[in-house]
Amino acid sequence: MxxxxxxxxxxxxxxxxxxxxxxxxxxxxxxxxxxxxxxxxLRGLRAKLYAEKRRKEKIQMKQKIKAHETRNVKSKEPAEPATDAVPAYLLDRSSEKNAKQLSSAIKQKRNEKAARFSVPIPKVKGISEGEYLGPSSEH
Structure with a gap:
């Protein structure tokens, strides 16, 4: 061992x-x-060394936080500007930066479109067994 x-x-x-x-x-x-x-x-040289160590740790932490934040972000402008005409349904995508915001906006639009075509269904009142069989069914 x-x-x-x-x-x-x-x-x-x-x-x-x-x-x-x-x-x-x-x-x-x-x-x-x-x-x-x-x-x-801490005092003196030890204080300086410790402060430098803490500063480096904070820089690393900020870089890690920034990396996590940029993971879900779509860039606002493409790498090279397109010369082609862009369809109307793609124009609003350039204003959204965050992928999650874009997804929720699309879901919201889909729900609104579905609500336009929804038909209200009337409530059906339940009836008792005696009402639909009637008193004449006892022969």
């Missing part, structure tokens, strides 16, 4: 504590407090 796998071996044999996941979640949530405390109390 390679060295350093003793922790995994112990976990396979004995398992984890029941509250392991909850404690790990809370520990991760408290890391921000500890990092803030460190940033306020």
């Amino acid at each position: 390679p060295q350093g796998e003793y922790m995994e071996r112990w976990r396979k044999q004995h398992g984890k504590r029941f509250d392991h996941d909850e404690r790990a979640r809370k520990r991760a949530a408290r890391e921000g407090h500890a990092a803030s405390d460190r940033a306020q109390n």
Whole structure:
């Protein structure tokens, strides 16, 4: 057995504590407090190095957030402008930027069109067995 796998071996044999996941979640949530405390109390060269490290982490986080936001966005203008005439049903697509907004707009238009052709169905009142059989059915 390679060295350093003793922790995994112990976990396979004995398992984890029941509250392991909850404690790990809370520990991760408290890391921000500890990092803030460190940033306020470090002095000198250590403070400079720590600030640079935090700055790089924030840049990485902002890039990741921006990547997630741009994942669902359609570009407003095409790569090269088309010289052909664009049909009328495609003209409104250029104003929508987000794919989700475009999808919901199309669904809304479809619902409006269906509502125009819907015919109201009158409510039918239920009648009792005695009414539709009548009193003369008892022969």
